[in-house]
Amino acid sequence: MTAADLSTVExxxxxxxxxxxxxxxxxxxxxxxxxxxxxxxxxxxxxxVAGVMAATGKVGSDVTAEQAKELAATCxxxxxxxxxxxxxxxxxxVRVVKVVGFVASVPEFTGQPGxxxxxxxxxxxxxxxxxLHARSAVGVAALPLDASVEVEMIVEVSD
Amino acid sequence: MTAADLSTVExxxxxxxxxxxxxxxxxxxxxxxxxxxxxxxxxxxxxxVAGVMAATGKVGSDVTAEQAKELAATCxxxxxxxxxxxxxxxxxxVRVVKVVGFVASVPEFTGQPGxxxxxxxxxxxxxxxxxLHARSAVGVAALPLDASVEVEMIVEVSD
Amino acid sequence: MTAADLSTVExxxxxxxxxxxxxxxxxxxxxxxxxxxxxxxxxxxxxxVAGVMAATGKVGSDVTAEQAKELAATCxxxxxxxxxxxxxxxxxxVRVVKVVGFVASVPEFTGQPGxxxxxxxxxxxxxxxxxLHARSAVGVAALPLDASVEVEMIVEVSD
Numbered sequence: 001m002t003a004a005d006l007s008t009v010e011x012x013x014x015x016x017x018x019x020x021x022x023x024x025x026x027x028x029x030x031x032x033x034x035x036x037x038x039x040x041x042x043x044x045x046x047x048x049v050a051g052v053m054a055a056t057g058k059v060g061s062d063v064t065a066e067q068a069k070e071l072a073a074t075c076x077x078x079x080x081x082x083x084x085x086x087x088x089x090x091x092x093x094v095r096v097v098k099v100v101g102f103v104a105s106v107p108e109f110t111g112q113p114g115x116x117x118x119x120x121x122x123x124x125x126x127x128x129x130x131x132l133h134a135r136s137a138v139g140v141a142a143l144p145l146d147a148s149v150e151v152e153m154i155v156e157v158s159d
Numbered sequence: 160m161t162a163a164d165l166s167t168v169e170x171x172x173x174x175x176x177x178x179x180x181x182x183x184x185x186x187x188x189x190x191x192x193x194x195x196x197x198x199x200x201x202x203x204x205x206x207x208v209a210g211v212m213a214a215t216g217k218v219g220s221d222v223t224a225e226q227a228k229e230l231a232a233t234c235x236x237x238x239x240x241x242x243x244x245x246x247x248x249x250x251x252x253v254r255v256v257k258v259v260g261f262v263a264s265v266p267e268f269t270g271q272p273g274x275x276x277x278x279x280x281x282x283x284x285x286x287x288x289x290x291l292h293a294r295s296a297v298g299v300a301a302l303p304l305d306a307s308v309e310v311e312m313i314v315e316v317s318d
Numbered sequence: 319m320t321a322a323d324l325s326t327v328e329x330x331x332x333x334x335x336x337x338x339x340x341x342x343x344x345x346x347x348x349x350x351x352x353x354x355x356x357x358x359x360x361x362x363x364x365x366x367v368a369g370v371m372a373a374t375g376k377v378g379s380d381v382t383a384e385q386a387k388e389l390a391a392t393c394x395x396x397x398x399x400x401x402x403x404x405x406x407x408x409x410x411x412v413r414v415v416k417v418v419g420f421v422a423s424v425p426e427f428t429g430q431p432g433x434x435x436x437x438x439x440x441x442x443x444x445x446x447x448x449x450l451h452a453r454s455a456v457g458v459a460a461l462p463l464d465a466s467v468e469v470e471m472i473v474e475v476s477d
Contacts, residue, residue: 028272029279030294034256036315037197038355041257044295058266082293097352098359102297106266107376107424110464113346120347134400135348136362136470138420139460142298146269152295156354187431188438189453193415195474196356200416203454217425241452261456265425301457305428311454 009080009090009126016125023085024048024078032082039097040086040155045078046147047071056146059139060109063148072101072118075151079119080126087157095156096123096133102150105139112137119151168239168249168285175284182244183207183237186303191241197253199245199314203261204237205306206230215305218298219268222307231260231277234310238278239285246316254315255282255292261309264298271296278310327398327408327444334443341403342366342396350400356412358404358473362420363396364465365389374464377457378427381466390419390436393469397437398444405475413474414441414451420468423457430455437469 010020023032026043033042047054059068076099084090101116103109116137123131133153143150169179182191185202192201206213218227235258243249260275262268275296282290292312302309328338341350344361351360365372377386394417402408419434421427434455441449451471461468 026294028276028294028296029283030258031291032293034254034291034293036254036256036313041293041313043293044297095352095354097354099348100295102295104298105460107300107459110460110462112460113462117346124347132349132352134350134352134359134361134470135344135346136418136420136468137346137462138362138458138468139422139462140297141266141300141425141459142264142269142271144269144272144296144298150295150297152293154354154359185453187435187453187455188442189417190450191452193413193450193452195413195415195472200452200472202452203456259454261454263457266459299456300425300459301423301428301430303428303431303455303457309454309456311452 007090013126018077020084021081023081033086035086038156040083040157042079042082042153044150044152045075046150047074049074053145053147055148057148058104058106059148060106065111065114068115068148069118071149072116072151073122075149076119076122079151079153083155092157093127093130093155094158095130096127096153097156098154099133099135100152101137102140102143104143104148109139112139166249172285177236179240179243182240192245194245197315199242199316201238201241201312203309203311204234205309206233208233212304212306214307216307217263217265218307219265224270224273227274227307228277230308231275231310232281234308235278235281238310238312242314251316252286252289252314253317255286255290255312256315257313258292258294259311260296261299261302263302263307268298271298325408331444336395338402339399341399351404353404356474358401358475360397360400360471362468362470363393364468365392367392371463371465373466375466376422376424377466378424383429383432386433386466387436389467390434390469391440393467394437394440397469397471401473410475411445411448411473412476414445414449414471415474416472417451417453418470419455420458420461422461422466427457430457
């Protein structure tokens with residue numbers, strides 16, 4: 001595949017040294033993403049890289065906020081892969097509508113917005129103005145497979 | 160009512176020995192589900208059976224993963240009841256689009272996907288291919304009325 | 319601005335002594351709300367009043383359920399402001415479709431529904447029948463900036 005075959009989104013990511021990975025297979029009885037009308041809903045994405053969790057543990061004890069921010073970017077890249085798995089061409093994304101970021105947090109850690117910025121900033125770089133989204137960030141007790149961050153999103157797509 | 164009056168969804172559930180229950184009355188100032196356009200959004204459903212919480216407590220200490228998986232199936236059945244309360248005929252469900260499963264977890268418990276499979280598998284049995292959904296599973300500090308699991312979903316419906 | 323210029327929603331709030339505040343600037347790289355088709359998705363709203371968090375800490379230890387219920391109402395008012403920031407006239411809201419309320423909870427606190435009623439009841443007063451929504455309430459380990467409550471919502475709007 002040549003650069004000319006890539007979507008604008010993927011060319012922007014390539015300039016950051018990033019490639020949209022293969023979609024992460026669900027760890028259970030569901031699918032990575034579903035299209036319904038003009039929206040794609042992704043499953044919650046964990047910071048898996050080539051099938052391996054990039055890091056595990058709670059933010060605020062095992063993992064720093066700075067490390068968690070990078071993990072959130074990895075989650076967002078996997079969310080982009082999940083969207084690609086159902087629409088093929090990422091340039092069909094009209095808008096990233098909503099992002100929810102779950103941060104596995106010790107109760108004293110309250111820097112969830114900074115962590116999930118790792119996801120939001122990557123989406124901004126990948127989609128430009130279309131990447132600007134509504135967002136919730138919350139700190140949860142525990143995440144699947146002891147992940148530190150989980151990110152899901154809803155995007156609007158064209159036909 | 161004879162079997163012939165049941166929706167395909169309800170006949171499949173009957174083969175599993177399950178009946179779509181009466182919708183669980185909200186524990187507060189909201190409604191079980193809302194239809195907006197071609198989607199139905201359910202409220203978070205607790206594992207209530209005939210008005211009584213089937214079990215309470217945190218998964219990983221008071222409740223095992225295996226017990227919690229069954230509770231998640233009960234939540235899913237209540238979510239189906241919530242959908243039915245607004246569309247009447249469950250065969251109008253075109254697709255289960257998104258499921259979010261919240262598991263009341265001690266911080267060490269990281270098996271949320273296996274727990275929420277209880278909901279996902281029931282939806283697969285009830286809706287067939289239309290039951291295959293995007294999903295997030297997270298571990299939270301506490302749930303209403305000390306429930307162990309809470310499940311919400313979005314379904315696409317036909318007119 | 320005279321009362322006649324206000325939307326019905328804002329007149330109802332004025333009768334309660336409430337004003338729709340300026341939208342709370344996001345604490346990170348996102349926007350307060352996004353419109354997609356006939357829906358507006360808000361970001362998670364914290365109980366900020368005039369730029370200051372009204373209270374901080376976990377419900378069940380630092381903050382009582384009763385205090386948290388008031389904080390949830392403040393979150394809902396900020397969510398209304400977020401919707402207004404993208405549609406201008408709040409009377410374009412056809413229906414509050416879905417509310418998710420996150421309550422920063424010690425593990426023993428299980429009264430999340432009563433807390434989030436603070437948001438649900440305000441929405442009922444502001445929007446009347448159109449304010450009746452589906453809802454999930456969960457107890458989480460920690461929230462941004464040590465907020466006690468965070469509320470997000472999806473509303474359906476007319477053109």
